[in-house]
Amino acid sequence: MAQQPHVVVLAFPFSTHAAPLLTIINRIASASPTTLFSFFSTQQSNNSIFSISQPNIKAYNVPDGVPEGYVFLGKPQEEIELFMRGAPQSFRKGVEMAVEESGRKLSCLVTDSFFWFAKEMALENGVPWLPFHTAGDASLSSHVYTDLLRETYGVGGIVGREDETLNFIPGLSNVRIRDLPEGIVFGKLESFFSVMLHKMGQVLPQATAVFINSFEELDPDITTDLKSTFKQYLNVGPLILTTPRPSVPDSHGCLAWLDKQKPATVTYISIGSVATPPPNELVALAEALETSQVPFIWSLRDELKVHLPSEFIDKANGLIVPWAPQIDVLAHGAVEVFITHGGWNSIVESIAGGVPMIFRPFFGDHRVNGRMVEDVWEIGVIVESGVLTKDGKMSGLDLVLAQEKGKKMRENLRDIKQVAQRSVGAKGTSTENFNNLLDLVCTQNYA
Template identity: 50%
Template sequence: MSTEQKKGHVVAFAFPFGSHPTPLLHLVQRLAAAAPGVNFSYFNTAESNQKVLPTADLKSYDNIKAYDVEDGAPKGYVFSGNPLERIELFVKSTPDNFRRRLEEVVGETGLKASCLLTDAFLWFSVDMAAELGIPWVAFWTAGPAPISLHMYTDVIHSRLGQNGAAQNQDQTLDFLPGLSAIHASDLPHELLHLDQPFSRLLYDMSLALPRATAVVLNSFAGIDPDVETDLKSKLKKILNVGPSPPPPGIDQDGCLSWLSSHAAASIAYISFGTMLTPPPPELLALAEALEEKQIPYLWSFRDDSKRQLLQRFFEKTESVGKVVEWAPQTRILAHPSVGVFVTHCGWNSVVESIMGGVPMICRPFFGDQMINRRRVQDVWWIGVGVEGGVFTKSGMMTALDVVMSGGEGKKMRENIGRLRECASRAVAENGSSTENFESLVDIVTSSSHQE
């Protein structure tokens, strides 16, 4: 079917940082396969597109096109190294960068947008969609608990007071439905302090989401039932469509065959996502604990600036360990040899660990990761946080003992097995996530008929 013959033009806006762009692109790919008669345009910054697109295999889709938008950095700008700097420059450039690029694409193709499908962070999309007379579908890349906390920002501020979280670290949020296990110390900085551009963006998002035609989550019904019930009372439509299977990655370093040469539940898989690596003292403590416990490990390690720090450890343990720059994580976590996942507790990693049936040792750093760690440890009982919140040799050895051996680890595997069954039911033929995805396809395709 040629571009001219296709009906509808779904426009996807990505938030170009961290793990955000990839799940949105995967969702676009799922929708494009389900609705071949609709055009899809994926808007992201050039730098982020260069990272995301090479692994996406868009050539298989004749109804997806990717476009670059400006990132807000002046030409020749020298960054200071503060990770928030890039985000703040980008935020200041929105929504004009997306608006300009969309107008150019519409002018080039003659295809008016029929639906805006955007990262939920890009809250301005609700006004843009209203101007165009089309639906706004917001995609939330994290779990139900964090989005609920953002919806309660004003209540949290009124209860905890200014800087209240700093003074009452152990206070729990028992005044919020389904969130009594969350401590004030788990809350991300940007939720508590609204004086920065990124913090304001998230606050404005919480005000805009009730206006969305639908809010889509890469989650599944039953993982946080009380939170989900409360969210349904605040938003027009909640669509859990996960766990969304990512396109299969290439196992270029032979991770799976290496795993197959090991006993069941014997390997520690270690990965901290794409954004950061723990500081040097923590990396050394983690390495020392693995060496002392003589635990075989598979480590996805991509920070060249810190590789020298661990080079001696990698060489000493090369008979029991494997280090790669990139790993097919979903397939690794589904492998029977993996006994524990040492993780930053990003949402995608948590869901993939649940689907693989692997308990976690969590060392969160920022954003929703502390909230996810609290759910993993104190609500679902499918893992532990590291003692004191940072890696120490003794704390890591204790965590490995708890998860890899004894009754607690066995109980975690039973709990994670129940959650995995819940997720599997959701994505089955008549499951809730399957039906929700069909509803999402309906929203996207029915909007195309309004042209």
């Protein structure tokens, strides 16, 4: 009797990486109940995402890499560096344990795309390697083309050229050098994080297949190019349209409050779980909201709320909450615009809700995402000069809420959402790609 497949899944336990990976693993596990999935992340990450999962998924904890008694130095990405330095060994030990416990040999390795070392793990075990890229394909393309970009622009030699566009990379002709993620041609190229992403871009073409939470029709030129770069490139999203959302408690009454508002009048603000606007920008945003008198829901961590003017909080024409059920908020008919940092999950959720965006980008893929949103898909705008000011926020709100351009954004969103829904339909491209992914993951197929 043939052994049943045993898939090991390695999640990146920071930001919003692990949750979408678990989402698609749940869907695959549901479609292949005889396949065992061993899902590895840190205890903190697993505790935050494993509310409901398929019975054939088993969670395993790996160390977070922080030595006992360690005092954090406050360096950028310090937690990530500590975790990643020990990750290859931690994951190898974990895989050995899962194989021994289950009595099933490893048949496939599914990982976050950040784990460049997974290529060697897959080769050592003679199994397929299937990395999942949690961001959009514009940022993915920029990392794949890092070496070419460095050859073209040099390292750190972009002064005066920041607004040149990347016309030589398919699908990125509207993207400017300044929009690229840090660590490609500017920023600290030798930092641990930059080196990690550079290695990722170099090894992904050697993976069995790369899959992503998007749909082919959103960026057809990038998709065609990456299909020629990777052995297989599978757009399997938007996951929000294919996977039933687990109900989340609306502990701060956001949806009940939205039910009392007029249709298409509310501004929703969430700057992400990692990005932190400086106090002066929080004040500027509060002043713009106060002046405009638009009703709003602002998801703002309690420790940042202290920077807001007390008179604004006392007279606020909306809700200021430490957490909001974002997917449900964006799907509510009362919400008219979304002020966001521009992470990929937020973009996909905004498209699903049909809500135009105002971007305040911070780092990573935020700027390139903003450029695609503003100049390619035309479903949002980037704030003036990339920072929050009262006047800039007022003009952005006016553009989206009152001007003809805002109306055009909503029309574009309706069109894009319809295309997305077709892509996940019975004969859609994302459905076809998911079926291909399912075969790759769950077939007993040693490389």
